[in-house]
Amino acid sequence: MAIGLILAIRKENNSFWEIREKSKHFHTLEHDASFRRLRPAQILARTTFDTAHAQFFLQGVGPQNAHLFQFRVTEYPGSRVLVPWHSLNQFTDSTLIHQSGLPRMAYLGGYRTSLGSMLIMDVRKTATDQIVATSMVAWESIKPVITNIYTSENFDKFLQKLQSPWLPDNQPVGAMSPVLNVSSTNTNLVFLLENGHFHKEQIQYELLRNGSVYTPWQYNEYDNNIVWIKNYPPGHYVVKIRYSAQPQHIAKYRFDVAPVWHQTNLFRILAGIFVAALLGACLFLLLYIGQRRKTQQEEVNKTRLQLGLKAIHAQLNPHFVFNALSSIQGLINKQDIQGANSYLSDFARLMRESLKYSHQDELSLHEEIQTLDTYLKLEQLRFGFQYKITVDPAINVYETDIPLLLLQPLVENAVKHGVASLQEKGYIDIDISRSDNAMIVTVTDNGKGFADDQVTPGLGLKLTRDRLDLLNKLRSECPIALTIRHSSPAGTQLILTFNHWF
Template identity: 35%
Template sequence: MKKLILIYFLLIVTKGHSQIDWKNYSTSFNTAENATLGVAIPYNGIYDNLTGKIVGIAHWNPQDNIYIDAALNDSIPLYFVYDTSGIYFLAPQVNKKNTGEYEYCVLRNNATVVSPWTHINRFTQTEIGSINPEIGMMGPYSAGLGEYLVAHIRNNNGEIIASWVVYWQRRLPEINLLYTSNNPQEFSGVVNRKAVFAEGPGEIGWHRQYNNVGGTQKKGLKLPYNENSIVLDIDAEIYKKEALEYSLVADGQVIRDWAPNEYDNKYLLLKNLDPGAYTIRIRFKRQRNSIREFHFSIGSIWYKTTAFRAVIFTFLVLAGAFFIFLSKYRRQKKALARINEKAEQASGELKNIHALLNPHFTFNALSSIQGLVNKGDLDAANKYLSSFGLLLRETLNESQTDLIALNKELENLEIYMGLEQLRYPFLYNLDTDENIDLFTSTIPPFLLQPFVENAIKHGFSKMNGQGKLHLRIVKNGGIMMIEIIDNGPGFGTGGFKEGYGLGLSRKRIRLLNRDYGEALISLQIESSIEGTSILLVFKNWL
């Protein structure tokens, strides 16, 4: 019976470990390749969950008023974190087979032993980004604000091969901007659409935006009675509104106790407030003892004062200005319509650019650059950004050209594949017929890219670096044949949804053949569970 209870307990523990959602963690490692130690820090609804530094006093701001043991090596990574729910240390080179070759320990403030030297006995169950499962994991660990943990890993020789310092730093919410409006009905419509004044003052009524509101706290921000609907913009990258909590006090009475934000991510909405003195207390859920207080007041009605008459006069002036503006707006609208007609005529020339650098690719490229910067790999980020800029420049330069040299098309294609390899590692090779002169032979610009993109996106995205792409160019008399072959999972004719790039390429080929007066270019696509083959045949081309 005792054995059954022990087995049941182990199953529960194992299941608990496997349920860690690593997508809720920001992970970093001490090196880009062959990393020996890393740290996983929870997001819990806020992206800006850490600040990376180096332990040495020369590498962080002494005004932060922190103390770190000077005996620690200056090159040890240091992270300031703000979430007290717990972090994990990760050991990518340690697994179940070699765990006996390594030991780890964790110290609080480099003095108090939290975990003594011992072998790692817990391992991840799933992949963490590009890191395979079954790597060593230690934690969760946490410390009080103003304290830090030091993690060390050593080998059998007693040599410390990796270290990491994590410092828990106090962080209060900062108010970036404060918005108000005197039109509750329109204001309600704007905030319900979660578009704070995005449509401009002409649609939401007269309003104000207050900057640097933190500087008003000695006296408190005084608002007139008709600015009693307020939106506070919190300076934080919040993606779950529940990560922000606040309470509201009016004239010394709590009218809203502590509760999660119910409006939208980093925006707090206070609507239809009565006249009085207010204090809003704001905190992050991850640090409930770090509270920001903001004092403000709503004035009483003043329609019987001279100021009210001045407002009426101002309103009449603004109304006249509005009608003048409306008249100019109508004239500008007609002029804009004429401009749009000309723009539509040129839109066909830009479709090639959109096919190559569609919003999804641009977003993914920028996200990859951001990830490299966050990891501290500035060399790779600069290289990626340089290649991305080169590809943009080549696209713009050649968007007006009907044909480019085949070698130039292949160069652009290699730049594109190099970018995609940062997201989806894969292998590729290029075979060209020695009878084809790549410098004199031509091809419509960026004709091959959508087909390669389709192979990478639909074929390699889930292959964990096992993808292979083969590009073959063959001459047969006056015919040039280009074949793009991948070993992806393929697709069935019934379940395959053709992407924008492929659809545009088919249309482009039809238009080219129409301009040539005959079907000089043909496209064939074959797919099976072993991969996909795309064949482009250029008749009477060479």
């Protein structure tokens, strides 16, 4: 009497028996004296690897003698009873009898358990409780084991392995490095699995690159115990391999593919620095060219303005000389020889000072006041008016500069168009004061006066206005303003404001 066993397993999964033909549970119970003492010497033991039920039959037992036997199903490890001692009441049908060619026999049922466990089928005689037949089925866990890795450097050994699979090539488990470093020139990576002749649909693999899925789960491309990976860019990889029969058990292996020189972080950093430097140099060059053009344009404008100022200054000198000569002529016409000589002497000194300062654009306020005083003394000899020059003590006349001959035309205007007709009754007051950072020069006369919006007489004021326009363009941060208004009770007041002068 023997227990027949039918295991429904896919044909290609038969190769798993080459990996694990017997379960460790068989070896454990084979050396368990208490277990062996209660059972017959011959025990049928088989392993299976998928989720199919194991079908049990009892040969030599039919309906006529089934009442003499009972069966029981227990789980191992542990002693959980799936089916307690039970009578035999099922038998094979005519279809199975015809297909197998075997006589009718008792059918004990189909059973399964979890992976890593085993079922023990026992049959005993009802009268004596003696176990007369035992069969064991273990559901084994299987997980791919990588035994070797081939790269482009040792690809010839892989080809030899394909031609002669019997050659010893396996490395001991754990002997390989936990991480394989592959150069950027490597184009082949072959993972050799433990012995077995696998169909390509039995093996699946997935490839992760830098933490993301690069190749999703797919069936193997070859009917063999290899996983061949090609055409992978540089990065950090994890290859996952599993058997499709037990997809929950996954083998993992890490490998790093070194980047080529132009893909390294150092190259990216250097390239970034170079590009940034190049862009910076281009930007600097553009800014430099733009600034140079701007500077050149400003120089051109400055030169043009300076030439304009010089032209106006050149006009002011003849204007002053004309007025002075007119005054000398008047003295001569009056037969005032002594006055004319004194006037000529002062006029000569004034001309020397004018020549002395002709090459300058600015002179100190002290020198300007001296020139004005000399001029007013000359005109005083002719017209007999009175004048006064007052300077604010808060102003350092030696360190404060003003544009050359800027005050002269204003004073001339006060003389010629203000007090000249009044003779001894005429009066001119020149006041130089400070207000915060501004210097204010006020020229007041008691002549007949004129409004600022009227056409002012004299060439001097027109030239002064033109000169102020050019000066303000050259020195926009320190603008100079000219204001003309009536003086009380009569006369004209010319106010020259030097903004931000201190």
